[in-house]
Amino acid sequence: xxxxxxxxxxxxxxxxxxxxxxxxxxxxxxxxxxxxxxxxxxxxxxxxxxxxxxxxxxxxxxxxxxxxxxxxxxxxxxxxxxxxxxxxxxxxxxxxxxxxxxxxxxxxxxxxxxxx
Amino acid sequence: xxxxxxxxxxxxxxxxxxxxxxxxxxxxxxxxxxxxxxxxxxxxxxxxxxxxxxxxxxxxxxxxxxxxxxxxxxxxxxxxxxxxxxxxxxxxxxxxxxxxxxxxxxxxxxxxxxxxxxx
Numbered sequence: 001x002x003x004x005x006x007x008x009x010x011x012x013x014x015x016x017x018x019x020x021x022x023x024x025x026x027x028x029x030x031x032x033x034x035x036x037x038x039x040x041x042x043x044x045x046x047x048x049x050x051x052x053x054x055x056x057x058x059x060x061x062x063x064x065x066x067x068x069x070x071x072x073x074x075x076x077x078x079x080x081x082x083x084x085x086x087x088x089x090x091x092x093x094x095x096x097x098x099x100x101x102x103x104x105x106x107x108x109x110x111x112x113x114x115x116x
Numbered sequence: 117x118x119x120x121x122x123x124x125x126x127x128x129x130x131x132x133x134x135x136x137x138x139x140x141x142x143x144x145x146x147x148x149x150x151x152x153x154x155x156x157x158x159x160x161x162x163x164x165x166x167x168x169x170x171x172x173x174x175x176x177x178x179x180x181x182x183x184x185x186x187x188x189x190x191x192x193x194x195x196x197x198x199x200x201x202x203x204x205x206x207x208x209x210x211x212x213x214x215x216x217x218x219x220x221x222x223x224x225x226x227x228x229x230x231x232x233x234x235x
Contacts, residue, residue: 034221036161043211043225044161057218092161096220103175105151105163105220 002028004093004108011114017081020111022093024074031095032056033076035069038090038110047091050076080113088115118142118224120212125229132202136229138195138212146170146190149215151222152197154208154231164210165197180206202233 003025012018022033035047046060050069059067066084070077080087094107124136136152152164165186166175174186185198195212209228216223 032219036222036225043227044222045225046216046221046223049219049221057216057221060223094161094163094222098220103166104177105153105166105222107161107163109160 001097001104001106002031002095004033004095004106006091006093006108006111008109009112009114011116012080012083013116014083014085016083017079018083018113020078020080020091020113022076022078022108024076024095026074028095029074031097033071034094034096035076035078036092036094037087038092039086040089044092047078050078083115085115087113089113118214120214120224120226122210122212122226122229125210125231127232127234128202129235130203130233132233133198133200134202134231136197136199136210136212136231138226140193140195140212140214143214145188145193148217149220150188150195151213151215152186152195153211153213153222153225154206155211155228156205156208159208162208166215167195199231202231204233207231207233 005023032051034049036044038044048059049056050071052071066081090110092110096105119141121139151166167186183201187196211228212226213222214224
């Protein structure tokens with residue numbers, strides 16, 4: 001199973017841009033990753049899925065155009081432009097694998113984004 | 117509007133049992149694969165279990181295998197998690213979560229129900 005590594009924290013000023021990173025462990029460069037937003041006290045919210053070719057499928061319901069993704073090598077990025085107060089959240093990445101009797105979903109530790 | 121509402125959480129002693137329920141609405145429940153995902157206090161997300169739309173296929177995380185059982189009732193639009201032999205480390209908020217149709221991305225989550233295992 002891959003290990004997903006995320007920095008524990010990030011910060012950005014109101015109106016600025018920030019890029020969050022999720023790094024897959026070696027040997028898993030073909031894996032797609034899902035990004036989730038979790039506001040304090042709430043359940044996670046699906047943002048979008050990303051592979052090395054970019055977004056996979058559609059964004060989650062209500063996710064603004066300010067959110068975009070990119071994938072390169074072992075890294076999967078989530079960029080938020082023109083940051084708003086409501087973007088202050090924990091951001092989690094997750095990866096899944098389903099083949100025959102082998103199925104798993106793994107998550108990174110999450111990045112807490114603070115809006116300054 | 118898609119809604120997933122969990123219930124059944126609470127305080128239970130180590131070794132005890134609990135059954136979680138998830139009421140689904142706003143979509144054709146019988147067409148979607150479903151999951152349980154948990155989050156210990158102040159920690160990250162941990163996938164617990166998966167069930168296919170027709171209950172044909174079920175998977176479990178190693179940490180709960182043999183103790184937890186996932187099931188569903190498509191006639192009642194409901195998902196369940198039977199938890200036995202509970203341990204302190206099972207303390208967490210448990211989320212009901214839906215896979216989207218095209219892949220294993222989880223596109224909707226409930227608000228969660230808190231399970232506390234303590235003597």
